[in-house]
Amino acid sequence: MNAAHTSFYMLAGYVATSIAAATGSFWVALAAAPVLVAAVGLALERAVLGRLYTAGHTAQLLLTVGLAYVIAEATKMLWGDSALSVAPPPSLAGHFSLLGATLPVYHLFVIAAAVALLGAVAAVLRFTRLGMVIRAAAANPDMTAALGYNVRHIYSAVFVIGLYLAAFAGVVMAPMAGVYPSMADDQLVQAFIVVVAGGLGSLPGAFIVAMLLGLVQGFGNIYAADEAVYFPFFVLGAVLLFRPLGLFGAKAA
Amino acid sequence: MTALEVLTRAANAPRAAAPRRGEMLATVLLLGGLAAAPLVASRASVNDLGQALCLGLFAISFNIIFKYSGLLSFGHAAFYGFGAYAAALLLQYDPGVPLILLIPATALATGFLGLLLGHVCVRREGAYFSMTTLAIGAFFATAALKWSAVTGGTDGLDGFMPDTLSVLPFWPLPSPTISQTYWLVLAFLLPAALAAWAVLELTPFGQAVRAVKQNETRAIFLGHDAHLIKLANFTLAAALAGLAGALWAVDNGFVSTDSIDLSFSTTVIIAALIGGSQWYWGPLIGAIVYIAASDWLSALTPHWQIWLGLAFIAMVLAAPGGIAGIAAWVWRNTVARDG
Known part of the structure; x- marks a missing residue:
C-alpha cells in the first residue's frame, strides 16, 4: 500500500x-x-x-x-x-x-x-x-x-x-x-476511487471503473461542466452502496 | 490461597484502563500550562497557540479513530472544514447567535454527517478505510472549492465575525482581545476533549471500542455489534473535529479551503503522530510542535516541508510512539524505576 x-x-x-x-x-x-x-x-x-x-x-x-x-x-x-x-x-x-x-x-x-x-x-x-x-x-x-x-x-x-x-x-x-506540482494529489484521489470501486486487488474491476469514470467525466464535461468534478464521487458512492466490496471485490480473508 | 480467593482478588484488582501516575501528572501540567499561557506569552505566540489548540483538538479527534479503532483516516479534514464553514455561515446568517449555542450545534451537525459517512467507511478496515476516507475528503475539498456561491470558493469566507461577540445570551464580549479569544476557545475545547477522554477511558462504551479493536471476532462473540461501535466512535471523532473547526473559525475570523483540503488531512496525521498516538493528549503536543516548527522552518527555507517529511519518516522508522512515546520511555527509565 x-x-x-x-x-x-x-x-x-x-x-x-x-x-x-x-x-x-x-x-x-x-x-x-x-x-x-x-x-x-x-x-x-x-x-x-x-x-x-x-x-x-x-x-x-x-x-x-x-x-x-x-x-x-x-x-x-x-x-x-x-x-x-x-x-x-x-x-x-x-x-x-x-x-x-x-x-x-x-x-x-x-x-x-x-x-x-x-x-x-x-x-x-x-x-x-x-x-x-x-x-x-x-x-x-x-x-x-x-x-x-x-x-x-x-x-x-x-x-x-x-x-x-x-x-x-x-x-x-x-x-x-x-x-x-499538484498532479500527484489529483491522481491519487482518482486512483484510490478506481481501486476501491473496482474492488481491491481486481485488475478487471479497476479497468472497468476507470473506463466508467472516463466516460462519466467526459460526458459530464460536455453536458454539465460545473457539476462534472463531483461525478467520480457519485460513481464511488453508488458502487459502495450496492456493492460494499467494490464491483469485483472478493470477500477479504 | 484458594481458587475463590484468587478469583475475588482479581475482581478487586485495579482497572486495566486506570491512568497511570505519570500520565496524570503530564496531563495536568499540559492543560494547566495551556490555560496559563496568555499570562506569560507574547501576543504573536498566543495567536499561534490558539491555532495550535484548534489543530490539537482536530488531531485528538483524528487519533480517536486511529488509536481506539485502529483506522487511519486520510480525509478527516472534511469534518474540520465542515465545522469551520458551518460556523462561519451561521455567524454570517445571524451575527447575534451566542457561542454556547453555535459551537455545540456545529459539533452535533458534524457528528450527524460523520454518522452518515462513517456507515460506508467503517465497513472495511486497513487500506480500504483509508482510501474511502480519502475519497470523502476529496469530495468535500472539491465542494468547498467549486461551490463558491456558498463557500466563497478560493477566496473563502471573511468578515463573518461580529464586532460584539455573544458568548452566552445576555453576555456580549465587545471586540475581544487575543488572550480573551484564546481563553474562550480553551473554555469550549477543554470540556469537550475531557468529556471524550472520559467516554473512551472510563465508560463501558470505551471498553467495548477497545475490545473491538483488539479482537473484533471475540468482541462480536461477546455480543457487541462491532460495526455499530466503530460507527459510534467515528461519529464521536467527527463531532469533535467539527467542534475544532468551528472554534478555529471563531479564533481565526477567516475560513478558507486550507481548512478542508487533502493536504490538511495529511497535516493532521503528521501532527498527531509526531505528538504520539498512544497517549490521548499526545496529538495536542504534536499540534503545538507542528505549528512552532512550521513557523520556525518556513522562516529559514521555502522548502521546509521536505524537512518535515524527512523528520516524519525518521519518526515512523525509529520512534513510532512520537514525542509522548519518547517521554514515556524516559519516565519509565528514570522516575518510575525507583518508585
Missing part, C-alpha cells in the same frame, strides 16, 4: 520533461524516465520501505505519506512551482477526425499504450510462472517462502513493476495534461 505512488507518477513527468528538453526526443524520455524513476523507487524500497512489510498497512501508509512530502518538495526544489509542458513527438503531433470531432493523434497513442501495458501485465500475472509466484506470495506469503521463494524479492519486484507503470503513465500523460 503506497500513498506516494502518484508522487512517482509526477516525478516521472518532470524527469521526462528534462530528458526531452536535453535530448530533443520524446521517445528517449519515454524509454529512460520510467526506468530512472523505478530505480529511485527500488533504492527507496531497499533502504526504508522494505523494513515495514511485516509492520502492516498502517506503518506503510504513514511512511509513504512522509515520502510523498519529500518527493513533492524535492520536485519543487529542482523544477520550480510552475507547470511545464512537453511537446508530443512530431510523428504523433497531427490530428484526425472521428464522427465530426477533431482529435489529436496522440490520444490514440495514449489509449494504445495503456491497453498494451494492461494486457501485458494481465498476461504476465495470469499465464507465466512469475505471475503465478506473485499471486501465490500475495495470497499466502509464508507458504510461498516455505516453497523456497524469496518473498522479500518478490515484493520488491512487484513494487518496482508498479512504479514503472506509474512512471510510464506519468511520461505518456505529460504531453496531454502537462506537468504540475
Whole structure:
C-alpha cells in the first residue's frame, strides 16, 4: 500500500520533461524516465520501505505519506512551482477526425499504450510462472517462502513493476495534461476511487471503473461542466452502496 | 490461597484502563500550562497557540479513530472544514447567535454527517478505510472549492465575525482581545476533549471500542455489534473535529479551503503522530510542535516541508510512539524505576 505512488507518477513527468528538453526526443524520455524513476523507487524500497512489510498497512501508509512530502518538495526544489509542458513527438503531433470531432493523434497513442501495458501485465500475472509466484506470495506469503521463494524479492519486484507503470503513465500523460506540482494529489484521489470501486486487488474491476469514470467525466464535461468534478464521487458512492466490496471485490480473508 | 480467593482478588484488582501516575501528572501540567499561557506569552505566540489548540483538538479527534479503532483516516479534514464553514455561515446568517449555542450545534451537525459517512467507511478496515476516507475528503475539498456561491470558493469566507461577540445570551464580549479569544476557545475545547477522554477511558462504551479493536471476532462473540461501535466512535471523532473547526473559525475570523483540503488531512496525521498516538493528549503536543516548527522552518527555507517529511519518516522508522512515546520511555527509565 503506497500513498506516494502518484508522487512517482509526477516525478516521472518532470524527469521526462528534462530528458526531452536535453535530448530533443520524446521517445528517449519515454524509454529512460520510467526506468530512472523505478530505480529511485527500488533504492527507496531497499533502504526504508522494505523494513515495514511485516509492520502492516498502517506503518506503510504513514511512511509513504512522509515520502510523498519529500518527493513533492524535492520536485519543487529542482523544477520550480510552475507547470511545464512537453511537446508530443512530431510523428504523433497531427490530428484526425472521428464522427465530426477533431482529435489529436496522440490520444490514440495514449489509449494504445495503456491497453498494451494492461494486457501485458494481465498476461504476465495470469499465464507465466512469475505471475503465478506473485499471486501465490500475495495470497499466502509464508507458504510461498516455505516453497523456497524469496518473498522479500518478490515484493520488491512487484513494487518496482508498479512504479514503472506509474512512471510510464506519468511520461505518456505529460504531453496531454502537462506537468504540475499538484498532479500527484489529483491522481491519487482518482486512483484510490478506481481501486476501491473496482474492488481491491481486481485488475478487471479497476479497468472497468476507470473506463466508467472516463466516460462519466467526459460526458459530464460536455453536458454539465460545473457539476462534472463531483461525478467520480457519485460513481464511488453508488458502487459502495450496492456493492460494499467494490464491483469485483472478493470477500477479504 | 484458594481458587475463590484468587478469583475475588482479581475482581478487586485495579482497572486495566486506570491512568497511570505519570500520565496524570503530564496531563495536568499540559492543560494547566495551556490555560496559563496568555499570562506569560507574547501576543504573536498566543495567536499561534490558539491555532495550535484548534489543530490539537482536530488531531485528538483524528487519533480517536486511529488509536481506539485502529483506522487511519486520510480525509478527516472534511469534518474540520465542515465545522469551520458551518460556523462561519451561521455567524454570517445571524451575527447575534451566542457561542454556547453555535459551537455545540456545529459539533452535533458534524457528528450527524460523520454518522452518515462513517456507515460506508467503517465497513472495511486497513487500506480500504483509508482510501474511502480519502475519497470523502476529496469530495468535500472539491465542494468547498467549486461551490463558491456558498463557500466563497478560493477566496473563502471573511468578515463573518461580529464586532460584539455573544458568548452566552445576555453576555456580549465587545471586540475581544487575543488572550480573551484564546481563553474562550480553551473554555469550549477543554470540556469537550475531557468529556471524550472520559467516554473512551472510563465508560463501558470505551471498553467495548477497545475490545473491538483488539479482537473484533471475540468482541462480536461477546455480543457487541462491532460495526455499530466503530460507527459510534467515528461519529464521536467527527463531532469533535467539527467542534475544532468551528472554534478555529471563531479564533481565526477567516475560513478558507486550507481548512478542508487533502493536504490538511495529511497535516493532521503528521501532527498527531509526531505528538504520539498512544497517549490521548499526545496529538495536542504534536499540534503545538507542528505549528512552532512550521513557523520556525518556513522562516529559514521555502522548502521546509521536505524537512518535515524527512523528520516524519525518521519518526515512523525509529520512534513510532512520537514525542509522548519518547517521554514515556524516559519516565519509565528514570522516575518510575525507583518508585
